[in-house]
Amino acid sequence: MTGRCPPSLATFTDLYELTMAQAYWREGLTAEATFSFFFRSLPPQRGYLVAAGIDQVVTELEQFHFTTDDIAELQRLQRFDEDFLRYLSGWRFRGTVRAVAEGTLVFAHEPLLEVTAPIIEAQVVETLVVNRLHLHTLLASKAARVRWAAGPHRQVIDFGARRCHGLEAAQAAARCGWLVGFDGTSNVMAGLRYGIPLYGTMAHSFVTAFADELAAFRAYARTFPDSTTLLVDTYDTVEGIKHALRVAAELSQQGHQLRGIRLDSGDLLTLSRIARELADAAGFPQLQIFVSGGIDEYAIEQLVRQQAPVDAFGVGTKVGVSQDAPYGDCAYKLVAYNGQPRLKLSEHKQTLPAAKQVYRFYDAAGQMLYDQIALADEPSPPGGQPLLHEVMRQGQRVVPPPTLEQSRQYFRQHWAGLPPVCKDLHQPAPYDVQLSVALHQLTQKLVAHWGHRLETPRHQG
Numbered sequence: 001m002t003g004r005c006p007p008s009l010a011t012f013t014d015l016y017e018l019t020m021a022q023a024y025w026r027e028g029l030t031a032e033a034t035f036s037f038f039f040r041s042l043p044p045q046r047g048y049l050v051a052a053g054i055d056q057v058v059t060e061l062e063q064f065h066f067t068t069d070d071i072a073e074l075q076r077l078q079r080f081d082e083d084f085l086r087y088l089s090g091w092r093f094r095g096t097v098r099a100v101a102e103g104t105l106v107f108a109h110e111p112l113l114e115v116t117a118p119i120i121e122a123q124v125v126e127t128l129v130v131n132r133l134h135l136h137t138l139l140a141s142k143a144a145r146v147r148w149a150a151g152p153h154r155q156v157i158d159f160g161a162r163r164c165h166g167l168e169a170a171q172a173a174a175r176c177g178w179l180v181g182f183d184g185t186s187n188v189m190a191g192l193r194y195g196i197p198l199y200g201t202m203a204h205s206f207v208t209a210f211a212d213e214l215a216a217f218r219a220y221a222r223t224f225p226d227s228t229t230l231l232v233d234t235y236d237t238v239e240g241i242k243h244a245l246r247v248a249a250e251l252s253q254q255g256h257q258l259r260g261i262r263l264d265s266g267d268l269l270t271l272s273r274i275a276r277e278l279a280d281a282a283g284f285p286q287l288q289i290f291v292s293g294g295i296d297e298y299a300i301e302q303l304v305r306q307q308a309p310v311d312a313f314g315v316g317t318k319v320g321v322s323q324d325a326p327y328g329d330c331a332y333k334l335v336a337y338n339g340q341p342r343l344k345l346s347e348h349k350q351t352l353p354a355a356k357q358v359y360r361f362y363d364a365a366g367q368m369l370y371d372q373i374a375l376a377d378e379p380s381p382p383g384g385q386p387l388l389h390e391v392m393r394q395g396q397r398v399v400p401p402p403t404l405e406q407s408r409q410y411f412r413q414h415w416a417g418l419p420p421v422c423k424d425l426h427q428p429a430p431y432d433v434q435l436s437v438a439l440h441q442l443t444q445k446l447v448a449h450w451g452h453r454l455e456t457p458r459h460q461g
Contacts, residue, residue, distance in 0.1 A: 047428025053136030103411030160320025260288030359384030
């Protein structure tokens, strides 16, 4: 034990952010800057992203400051000027934040969040903003695909906690699943923290701890006579189904009802059909068939297309780590400094300058038609609904945080407006995102200016 206090959230930075902050401070660069967080592109086979993590970022920015212990730890690094560290010890985040609402559907190049603050403050929070929004948005987007694949009449439960990349990621996965329409989670901490309904069955270890499968099933059913789902694939799955139905009959005689059986391996299509046939023949048409075991939206889509008699899906590893898209090409970039627009011209990484607004246009039936990325200070186009709203001013919230249930309902409304062709799991139709005339002209002007200046040295000599 060192006796040192754990570092605060303010030290959750990359070293380059703090070294740049000291350089800004030494050079007297203290003017206001705007940074924009966005995704340069959508992951493969993605037609949209679901913005998530917004509220967590705002909450953490409200609390963002360096403690006395933080400053002492930074001193031990012997990298920073004492005067700079004294400067850090005296400030909190006092910026303005504009953001889309939690659960908003977003597309490439559209800002999810913009931070405007003195450049040191806006720069130092970069890692925090990117980390939170990147993880939550990827998890919510993956979960939305799963919910879509399952259809409206089958339950989807989060089972991913054990293989998520850390305890915090497991909470995020459960929360994001609920945000986009999951029916519950097996994660007790997330259920208690967010008010998400809790679901659970049993593990194979419970079955193998008993002398035989039937004894295990009876023991579990005695403990939970009205809420038991039996895991039937520990040994021979068909025999396991028959054992479960025997327990169902015994419970029925006692005035109770077996909730369901769970299939966790094997040919899920064939086994679910066998289970349904045997359960119906035994007089238990209400018995729920629950499927899990490494499934994702693609496996679910196939089972649904083949009309597998499955009532609920438990999704874990592949969803909890966004297995086919574990990262997104996102960025937090300076777009304005001291009242002047800024942009980056790196190959394949060019940015759009200036603070921005995104407008969404709908047809008469409420279907999304297209989005327009515009300058934040240009007039609103007729019929366009702005997506970015001020949520913080001078480091304090200006609107109360939405409840998770409110965000869930907001996502549901947005989701209903997204054309089905954009929801396809394999070849989604691209959604139309346009630039306003003013933003396009400003971008072209800056590209011409900086492009010319960058080209000049290559023609010398």
